[in-house]
Amino acid sequence: MSWTPADPMVSLRDVHKSFGTLKVLNGVSLDVMKGDVICIIGPSGSGKSTLIRCINALNDIQKGSILVEGQEVNDPNLNKLELRKKVGMVFQQYNLFPHKTALQNVMMAPVRVLKHDKAKAEAAARALMKKVRLEGKEDAYPGELSGGQQQRVAIARSLAMQPDVILFDEVTAALDPETVGEVLQTIKDLAEEGMTCILVTHEMAFAREVADHIYFTDRGVIVEHGPPATFFKNAQDPRTKEFLSQVL
């Protein structure tokens, strides 16, 4: 019951999820230790987004267990707000709030949700803008920023909540090729600082470089997993091999 940092930060056991009659997750189990970066790869529609959205309770599950720092997510009495303060999320479509400036996007949740002092939150938000290399763009509205810049604001917005783990759902998939690099660099920086990251990605070179562990999903199950070195070289399952031959 009492969780210690030596235990997995996020732990999934036999997770089942369906939308109506459509079974999307059919018994997924995985562990993420503090400071780990894991990448989930797999064909479109295999349930990758659904899988990570279950971790912060954006989707509910029908069966199994999801523990975040020892707290059960699959629990009708779950305090979702407390869970989401610990688990950040960055989306493919950035989802910045278009009526707020970049800086306001970053500092709003700390002020409104965490009830931080406004001046402190603003100082922290400015520091984060600098960290994601967007100094000078504080007062720009999302509509005035490029996709890559918006995505970095979204990362800063998530970091501002000081989460223990961040979920990234194909955060470079909607970007122009020129701006993919700057966003991946930002994530790489985070990974090096020891942030726990769960990434869904199609960027294989990136996954190989930053991930501690790779999971390959297909039709709602984890087909194969392992550290990048062995995973990419010695894939065993024919489905993994086929997928890798297509994307590498």
Place this chain on the structure above:
Amino acid sequence: MRYKTDLPVMMPITPREPTPFIGLKPWQILLIALLAFVGPSFAFAQTGIPILTPFAILFDWAPLLLKGFIFNLVISVSAMALGTALGALLGLGQISLSRVTRGFAWFVTQFFRNAPWLVLLFFAMFLLPFELNLFVLKIPFPDWFKAILGLSLPVMANVSEIVRGAVKSLPSGQWEAAESLAYTRRQTLWLIILPQCVKRMLPPWMNLYSILTMATVLASIVGVSEVMTLTGQALAAEGGRPELLAPFYGFVLLLFFAYCYPIARFTVRLERKFAVID
């Protein structure tokens, strides 16, 4: 582009500027139309009959008619304010998480949205008491007050739909981003969703206001002394002379046009502006 087919197909529609009618702006056309209407009464006046010309008569009555028109505006603004407040609540009810609230708000909205305004006005007129007894306090319900209540009902239903439509038109990613940042539902609604909706709601809301303003003349049917009632009374006082009808009602038309047309233009401009930003 040529479409090779012998089927009767609809060709692509190319958007057109408002039809330029012999190079005149809409308001110029209306002015001419009005003069054409009113013209015959000039001619009649020039035959030298020793009575006041229709325009002189209209001039005498104009202050009273203007007062009546201002009363119409007061009714329209009050009904709009009340309808907007109630409609906003109902609209929020329509997106409530509670099924019961949602269902109730939906039913009320649909009921009043699909009812003729005049019928609602009659209901308000004849079902409401002429005064409300609150213990010792007697609050009178004059006719104009009932007219405001009656007209605010369809406004309420339409505002409710405008609110619901605007909220539904936002991408679901906005909700999800807010949820994943641990905002409560109430915070999400008030800090993130509704501020973005205001922009989307403004044009249809102003449109509704124009329609409401023009509908205030319905109050004349139930005896409120607004501009139409007063016009009728003025005409009767002048002996119901037929040549007075056109100038008098033309004057009323002109008043409404002068008020509503700028609103319509402004709405179109807002719509264009927001369409560019989005």
